[in-house]
Amino acid sequence: MILSTASPRRSFSIPININLQGARKRQTRGADGHVGQRVRTQMPVISVGEDRAILLGFTMIAFSVLMFFVVGITVVKPYINSNWEEKTSCVLVHTDIPKDWVDCRGVSTVPCLRVTVNLTDLNQSALLHFNEEPVLLTPECFYIPKCRMDKTELQDEVQKVKKVLDSQLGNTSSCFTDRTRHPRDVILSRKYTLRRSLFSLLWPCLMLGGGALLVGLVKLTQRLCHKY
Known part of the structure; x- marks a missing residue:
């Protein structure tokens, strides 16, 4: 009877241990x-x-x-x-508006304000421009208004600029020259x-x-x- 009671306990203990070990392995694998x-x-x-x-x-x-x-x-x-590097003195001597208007981007024509200065160092006259771009685009003009169709407004705008410059005739200012490429032109300021x-x-x-x-x-x- 002792053997028969002990044998079931041993037989039950082995699967329990196996199940516990399997559960632990599954937990570790899951982790x-x-x-x-x-x-x-x-x-x-x-x-x-x-x-x-x-x-x-x-x-x-x-x-x-x-x-x-x-x-x-x-x-x-x-x-x-x-090459606009050489600085000189310019005396404003004359302003005029030519009768022939210049082309404005092929859309219309606009009046042109031409400004003449005297170079004191060289004792010769030259056309004044604001910077380098107008020398190539409009070589005869100091100022041109924006392209518009109303001719009266264009003329009034150019006349206003001319009056301002006429009030400064005879004044001396510094300007830049390029004697090799543009001996007859001067600019007030350099853009580049x-x-x-x-x-x-x-x-x-x-x-x-x-x-x-x-x-x-x-x-x-x-x-x-x-x-x-």
């Missing part, structure tokens, strides 16, 4: 599975963020190259080709200067540096992550 799943869910998020940062960096670099191209054509190249060229190049340089720095930091972070 490991959750950890692995968390790692797998975190890894794509980090990689997507890095990819977006790299894409943003290369986009900034591409835009900076495009800005360099535009600034180089519109600002830097005219400054390099500009070294300061403006450097300021225009500042923004492309900042964007290029920011994009390169962003890509470099992401690459450095990836390398440190793989190393440690």
